[in-house]
Amino acid sequence: MLYLIGLGLGDPSDITVKGLEMVRSCEHVYLESxxxxxxxxxxSDMESFFQKKLIIADRDLVEQGADQILEHAKTGNAAFxxxxxxxxxxxxxxxxxxxxxxxxxxQIVHNASILNAVGATGLQLYSFGETVSxxxxxxxxxxxxxxxxICQNKARGLHTLCLLDIKVKEPNLDAMMRGKVVFEPPxxxxxxxxxxxxxxxxxxxxxxxxxxxxxxxxxGVARVGSPTQHIVACPIDQMVNQxxxxxxxxxxxxxxxxxxESDYIAEFIPRNTVENxxxxxxx
Amino acid sequence: MLYLIGLGLGDPSDITVKGLEMVRSCEHVYLESxxxxxxxxxxSDMESFFQKKLIIADRDLVEQGADQILEHAKTGNAAFxxxxxxxxxxxxxxxxxxxxxxxxxxQIVHNASILNAVGATGLQLYSFGETVSxxxxxxxxxxxxxxxxICQNKARGLHTLCLLDIKVKEPNLDAMMRGKVVFEPPxxxxxxxxxxxxxxxxxxxxxxxxxxxxxxxxxGVARVGSPTQHIVACPIDQMVNQxxxxxxxxxxxxxxxxxxESDYIAEFIPRNTVENxxxxxxx
Numbered sequence: 001m002l003y004l005i006g007l008g009l010g011d012p013s014d015i016t017v018k019g020l021e022m023v024r025s026c027e028h029v030y031l032e033s034x035x036x037x038x039x040x041x042x043x044s045d046m047e048s049f050f051q052k053k054l055i056i057a058d059r060d061l062v063e064q065g066a067d068q069i070l071e072h073a074k075t076g077n078a079a080f081x082x083x084x085x086x087x088x089x090x091x092x093x094x095x096x097x098x099x100x101x102x103x104x105x106x107q108i109v110h111n112a113s114i115l116n117a118v119g120a121t122g123l124q125l126y127s128f129g130e131t132v133s134x135x136x137x138x139x140x141x142x143x144x145x146x147x148x149x150i151c152q153n154k155a156r157g158l159h160t161l162c163l164l165d166i167k168v169k170e171p172n173l174d175a176m177m178r179g180k181v182v183f184e185p186p187x188x189x190x191x192x193x194x195x196x197x198x199x200x201x202x203x204x205x206x207x208x209x210x211x212x213x214x215x216x217x218x219x220g221v222a223r224v225g226s227p228t229q230h231i232v233a234c235p236i237d238q239m240v241n242q243x244x245x246x247x248x249x250x251x252x253x254x255x256x257x258x259x260x261e262s263d264y265i266a267e268f269i270p271r272n273t274v275e276n277x278x279x280x281x282x283x
Numbered sequence: 284m285l286y287l288i289g290l291g292l293g294d295p296s297d298i299t300v301k302g303l304e305m306v307r308s309c310e311h312v313y314l315e316s317x318x319x320x321x322x323x324x325x326x327s328d329m330e331s332f333f334q335k336k337l338i339i340a341d342r343d344l345v346e347q348g349a350d351q352i353l354e355h356a357k358t359g360n361a362a363f364x365x366x367x368x369x370x371x372x373x374x375x376x377x378x379x380x381x382x383x384x385x386x387x388x389x390q391i392v393h394n395a396s397i398l399n400a401v402g403a404t405g406l407q408l409y410s411f412g413e414t415v416s417x418x419x420x421x422x423x424x425x426x427x428x429x430x431x432x433i434c435q436n437k438a439r440g441l442h443t444l445c446l447l448d449i450k451v452k453e454p455n456l457d458a459m460m461r462g463k464v465v466f467e468p469p470x471x472x473x474x475x476x477x478x479x480x481x482x483x484x485x486x487x488x489x490x491x492x493x494x495x496x497x498x499x500x501x502x503g504v505a506r507v508g509s510p511t512q513h514i515v516a517c518p519i520d521q522m523v524n525q526x527x528x529x530x531x532x533x534x535x536x537x538x539x540x541x542x543x544e545s546d547y548i549a550e551f552i553p554r555n556t557v558e559n560x561x562x563x564x565x566x
Contacts, residue, residue: 009393013301016291016394020300085395087402090543096405097546108403110292110395110508111299112368115408117393119370122379125398126416130441131409152439158413225393260373263380 002073002099004086006111009225011041012049019109023050026079028072030057034168036083040226058169073104084113117224122264129153134194136165147201150253154211157256164189188247191220195239219252220244233268285356285382287369289394292508294324295332302392306333309362311355313340317451319366323509341452356387367396400507405547412436417477419448430484433536437494440539447472471530474503478522502535503527516551
């Protein structure tokens, strides 16, 4: 049996009771470690809570070495732990398909993911449009197609959840050219970095009817679902100065706000913004 | 302290370890019972698992009698249990706002909801557009605005999750006119009922360029996340004949399918469809 078990978003105790029982029944337990990170815990805390040794599954292991996971699942019980919900990433769907081809039974244990926990902002989940991903720009690669989707959502009155880039186990190109494999330290895009890129796109607009402008309120969300969760609401051009602390961060561009939503996010306006620049925060 | 705790979608063991500890620490535990139902459990099983007496919170209690919940949370620990994730419904956001006004601290425990567990279909969550709700039609009230949203999503290549109507504790109008309060038995819209309404709308279209047609593949999903989860993929005009069993049901109208998504949902095509009408199921 192959169990795909969602871990939720905060610490090890965010696993479900059912999920924990399954983990403890498995001989081999893999922890997916390349599409997300657990914000409020360490590997040893997780191992201690689960009472299991965890095998770190990076992208190479899952995409190229899935045979090992599947072999364990064929001959016994194996668990594949995913931060958030198991169906958050395409590669996990692929793993289920490969198990199915080998007639290995699978069982899924769902959990919270950023896609529904973003409800912590008070924005109604039914009013979100398509989710977008904002990638790290380089000097020569500055994709902006996510902006069109934000505009399309906003034009329909819908909110947009922007997932921010994660770079884990990226090879260092200089070292690679010298024939060595050296990995860069992990990088997690902050809300300020995302908004910096967003502002460059907004400022480059040549039409006057762009539905997203510098002064629109946006929400920066950090470590949703953890005890250190932090949410800030302010105009886009002020968000660039906000430090939301350690990862993971996400950005929300609201569409049309319902009065209840405006009431709710009022709490997330930083005090200095309220005191000095209230006029800029029009909900 | 007021805890809002998501229960997930299946049975009592889908609560998180953290959530269970909180429930057991509370003097008063309310179970929200009007926006969803637990598909694979009974009240007594839940009480036995949680080791707590549960107070059923219907719409009247939450919207008009919230003072009682808040009073308990002000003087001690109270928990408000929500099937799925706590932010699935507007009234729960309102409860947090009211607690905030009374300076009652709140803590949220997220969990899976249909909005992310629909990933069990293999459709990528990032490719879903706005979620819609399909209401029960009456002889004189047949709203169809949800169809426009499905079409808008589909035109953009996006999938649509359709949440199906739930009628719990609806007053019987005849009895009400006789001055009595009698409640109708609960009703949960089935996928077949939803598709029946959808077909009436599709058949009434006067343009040839409607992006949604009778022959398009759709997915009926029932009891997602529970051991009796059932998913069927077939053309819309065949879904009307599918019996997916007990509630809750949801309907998914796919947009543009990625090859991996097509591979995944192939498993959900009913055998009789494959044998007799394969040509109709074009993924």
